[in-house]
Amino acid sequence: NIYTDYFFDDPVFDTKGDSYFPLEQADSPQNPLAIPPILVPDSESDLYTTYTITSQEGETAILPGKKTKTWGYNASLLGTTVILERGKTYGVSLKNELPETTTYHWHGLNVSGPETDGGPHAPVKPQETREIEFTVNQPASTAWLHPHPCPDTAEQVWKGLAAMVIIKDEQESKLALPRDYGIDDLPIVLQDRSYHDNQLDYQKDYNVDGTLGKLPLINGTVNAYFDVTTQQLRLRLLNGANRREFRLHFSDDLPFSQIASDGGILPEPITFTHLMLTCGERAEIIVDFKEYSVGEEVILYSDDRPLMTFRIGEFEKNQWTVPEKLIEVEPLKITDSTKLEETVMSGMKDFVKIDDKIFDMKRMDKQQNMGETQIWDVSNINPADVGMIHPFHIHGTQFQVISRNGQPPYANERGWKDTVGVNAQETVRIAVKFDVPGIFMYHCHILEHEDTGMMAQIEVINTKK
Numbered sequence: 001n002i003y004t005d006y007f008f009d010d011p012v013f014d015t016k017g018d019s020y021f022p023l024e025q026a027d028s029p030q031n032p033l034a035i036p037p038i039l040v041p042d043s044e045s046d047l048y049t050t051y052t053i054t055s056q057e058g059e060t061a062i063l064p065g066k067k068t069k070t071w072g073y074n075a076s077l078l079g080t081t082v083i084l085e086r087g088k089t090y091g092v093s094l095k096n097e098l099p100e101t102t103t104y105h106w107h108g109l110n111v112s113g114p115e116t117d118g119g120p121h122a123p124v125k126p127q128e129t130r131e132i133e134f135t136v137n138q139p140a141s142t143a144w145l146h147p148h149p150c151p152d153t154a155e156q157v158w159k160g161l162a163a164m165v166i167i168k169d170e171q172e173s174k175l176a177l178p179r180d181y182g183i184d185d186l187p188i189v190l191q192d193r194s195y196h197d198n199q200l201d202y203q204k205d206y207n208v209d210g211t212l213g214k215l216p217l218i219n220g221t222v223n224a225y226f227d228v229t230t231q232q233l234r235l236r237l238l239n240g241a242n243r244r245e246f247r248l249h250f251s252d253d254l255p256f257s258q259i260a261s262d263g264g265i266l267p268e269p270i271t272f273t274h275l276m277l278t279c280g281e282r283a284e285i286i287v288d289f290k291e292y293s294v295g296e297e298v299i300l301y302s303d304d305r306p307l308m309t310f311r312i313g314e315f316e317k318n319q320w321t322v323p324e325k326l327i328e329v330e331p332l333k334i335t336d337s338t339k340l341e342e343t344v345m346s347g348m349k350d351f352v353k354i355d356d357k358i359f360d361m362k363r364m365d366k367q368q369n370m371g372e373t374q375i376w377d378v379s380n381i382n383p384a385d386v387g388m389i390h391p392f393h394i395h396g397t398q399f400q401v402i403s404r405n406g407q408p409p410y411a412n413e414r415g416w417k418d419t420v421g422v423n424a425q426e427t428v429r430i431a432v433k434f435d436v437p438g439i440f441m442y443h444c445h446i447l448e449h450e451d452t453g454m455m456a457q458i459e460v461i462n463t464k465k
């Protein structure tokens, strides 16, 4: 079964919004795709590893001519990739060398809140360092690190702060999947930016409904190409844009298989020719180039704009194919006594709200016991003709999508997720359980909506104390 349509409702694709504009093609030569280096531990043993993550200013050659002033984690732009292993404990020093306060949010990690999770309650002032410690207890997946100071998340991400986080575990490592980082297993951070005389100008490009950029960037590279040396590539796609939806497809409508969603490997691969990712979402896909020969090119598009080029080189034929069954994902237990919670996202522009309120750091909006499963009905009450898709995200946990307006979830939503696009006039029912305590945010992942107030917080109570 090959799906050929984007699952989401096309009347509310952002392309219809009045402040929307499509991507343009950069007027610059092709550049090799930047592959972020892997973060080197400060110390490492079987069970305990330490890292230092420094947010810093830098300069990056993005367009021909003058370098661009950018921000990054241990890098001038984006960041070094953080590798974590399930079962291990990490001590991380979070260092701020920026001229302003930031936070270090682990999007997709089940770590306690609010200090370790790194939401707006965990500021690190310039020249200061925060020490955190956490144990990884969740399946192999692709997560990410980004700033979360309220209300400056959008601007700090725009300047470049975002790093990929790869969690490994024993189950995933037994599957016949590509996992040679930088060779056949690639981070693909999808973003868009505009430049003014080669510099970013967030105020100039700002849009209250989400800031869009003219040029597509993959891992910070404009007009990227990658030289393919293996039959299959595993792409860890991350929509790291402030607002832009990415509607992905390849030249020749080359089919590809999604093997993982935000929170881990899917029960089985889902094959399609078109995949849409809303802001904050991740998907791991396998692209197979077996029908191509040396010298040919495969282009990745979003809508009708080329994003990057895969240049096919010589490769050995694979001795294996993607397994038809990947892993078991056990459904969270729902019973007659499972508590039902409702959350409503409403408004656009500067009227965005959750449950009719704008975010207040001093107000707690929900409570839930650790280990307790609840059903959340998450609605987007924007009008169906002019509305937007709001990507709904919860910190500190991975949830399961039960239904969309009473219908089964999309085929690629049958695994763990932490961000789900909610169409206008839709209620997405999810099952939510937290395994770690603390205060966590839940919000729309259009970053300007989040900063404007489409965010709320939940206290997860530690019942094991």
Ligand code: C2O
Pocket (backbone or CB within 6 Å): 105, 107, 146, 148, 280, 393, 395, 441, 443, 445
């Ligand atoms: Cu990706 Cu609250 O964040």
Ligand code: CU
Pocket (backbone or CB within 6 Å): 105, 106, 107, 108, 393, 394, 395, 396
């Ligand atoms: Cu998050």
Ligand code: CU
Pocket (backbone or CB within 6 Å): 352, 388, 389, 390, 391, 444, 445, 446, 449, 454
């Ligand atoms: Cu939104």
